[in-house]
Amino acid sequence: MRKSTGSKKIKTAVFISGKGSNLKNLIKFSKFKKYPFSINLILSNTNKAKGLKYSKIYKIEKKIICYDKKIKNDKKILKTLKQKKIKLICLAGFMKILSKNFIEKFQGKIINIHPSLLPKYKGLNTHIRAIKNREKFAGCTVHYVTSKLDSGKIILQKRVKISKKDDRFSLAKKVLKIEHLLYPAAIKKILN
Numbered sequence: 001m002r003k004s005t006g007s008k009k010i011k012t013a014v015f016i017s018g019k020g021s022n023l024k025n026l027i028k029f030s031k032f033k034k035y036p037f038s039i040n041l042i043l044s045n046t047n048k049a050k051g052l053k054y055s056k057i058y059k060i061e062k063k064i065i066c067y068d069k070k071i072k073n074d075k076k077i078l079k080t081l082k083q084k085k086i087k088l089i090c091l092a093g094f095m096k097i098l099s100k101n102f103i104e105k106f107q108g109k110i111i112n113i114h115p116s117l118l119p120k121y122k123g124l125n126t127h128i129r130a131i132k133n134r135e136k137f138a139g140c141t142v143h144y145v146t147s148k149l150d151s152g153k154i155i156l157q158k159r160v161k162i163s164k165k166d167d168r169f170s171l172a173k174k175v176l177k178i179e180h181l182l183y184p185a186a187i188k189k190i191l192n
């Protein structure tokens, strides 16, 4: 990973598919001097992603790529990333699986936030599975992306207590709150 030098911020793209609360939060942190990254591109696989509104609000370029024609789109995305001198990709609620070829081209420069204490509960519906298994703790993990789903090296992890009253909605809310602390901290960690 290229480290940030002096006051120069590392140009970052955030890939989303939904609400984009992590995106919004990363934009907020990117404005602080202490955080060595700037958000220069928002990419979504769907024009229905609510988080795309942050493109207009914060004047950040957005790109919508239909993910079904993979190889053609890999090339398109790689071209845009190169043009914009993007050095880091943050997946934030991005619901598509990146191709092996794409991951190899950006080796070690793609990170993801996952709403569980990996290696537990890879994949979808993490909160409901954790509650069903009567786990005491839930949490979130920021990790490098490899071609194996939710399995790359862990950068940072944070946990929260699951209370008896928690259902999947209240737990998701709790976890999202700590995601917003963890993601910027993890980026800072790998760039400093």
Ligand code: GRF
Residues within 6 Å of the ligand: 016, 018, 019, 020, 021, 022, 023, 051, 092, 093, 094, 113, 114, 115, 140, 176, 179
């Ligand atoms: C987060 O819980 C993230 O961990 C998961 O998808 C959710 C995205 O939320 N991968 P948001 O779109 O950032 O609000």
